[in-house]
Amino acid sequence: MKLNIPLLSEICKTPGAPGFEARVRALVLKEVTPLVDEISVDNLGNVHAIKRGKAGNGKRVMVAAHMDEIGFIVTHIDDNGFVKFTTLGGFDPKTLTAQRVIIHGKKDLVGVMGSKPIHVMSPDERNKKPVMEDYFIDMGMSKEEVLKYIQVGDPITRERELIEIGDCVNAKSIDNRVAVFILIETLKQLKGHSVPYDIHAVFTVQEEVGIRGANVAAHSVNPDFGIALDTTIAYDLPGAQAHERITQLGKGAAIKIMDSMTICDYRMVAFMKQTADQAKITWQPEILPAGGTDTAGVQRMGKQGAIAGAISIPTRHLHQVIEMAHKQDILDCIALLKACLEKIDQYDWSH
Incomplete structure (x- = not known):
């Protein structure tokens, strides 16, 4: 699989500051509507897309990717x-x-x-x-x-265009438009394929100002399982000590263990690692000492909480004018998300 660079470029370029996501939301609706069984927009502006599962047991998996940019x-x-x-x-x-x-x-x-x-x-x-x-x-x-x-x-x-630099893409708003892209591309790959549980793909608003959209969406969905998609720090730069790196570009999808707002469910972490290993998907662990993502809202705002974790995209120069991610890491994240959604019923969640 090759990255759809024109689509990623369009998603990154389209404006959508927190609270002003209308243009990027319109783009998401155009791309996602043909891929799912139901789609709607809630009062806060979250796009809520549902792909129905085959199990028919009412279990829900919420996947969150925030649309807003700093x-x-x-x-x-x-x-x-x-x-x-x-x-x-x-x-x-x-x-x-x-x-x-x-x-x-x-x-x-x-x-x-x-x-x-x-x-x-x-x-x-x-x-x-x-x-x-x-x-x-x-x-x-x-x-x-x-x-x-x-x-x-x-x-x-x-005001920045996406360009390709070596094995990487470089643009404004990689955080978190690359996750929006990953979720869209995963839904494309799942089109025509059955999944065990209902997938609630939510493109959230206002994450950068306090995870507001994810909180509202998780309360509405009340998920059993949750997967957030977001960027994370790749401090693999000159002068960085090995223990400071958090993640590295080119080393695969990052499986979040914790950040400052969330301790991911140990069962979800184990499931993601097992799934990646079985599918021969390159991955790396992520512990982020500062910062949080939609994972917090997805995990805690449902009525009973959710078994939640996150797939993170290693990114250099976060929250700066431009940001950089590795093409293969993005592909690994798509592959891991797809595999998790297809196999989530095959894991023993009881221990």
């Missing part, structure tokens, strides 16, 4: 037309200098992240760590022109 929101337009903003999700401020962004107002307009030029900084300012408040967006327009198209409350996303 972004910004307009808070002020000054007398000279410069735009101030606050974040929607977490950013590393030092990566923003002179980067292009898109403000989604009455029409999409490109701007540039600006800050005080180094030539006029004091020695103390030069040595200071950048903070978000140092930045503004330069639209190249007067205030009067800006106000024709932009207002307080408009969302902002990064």
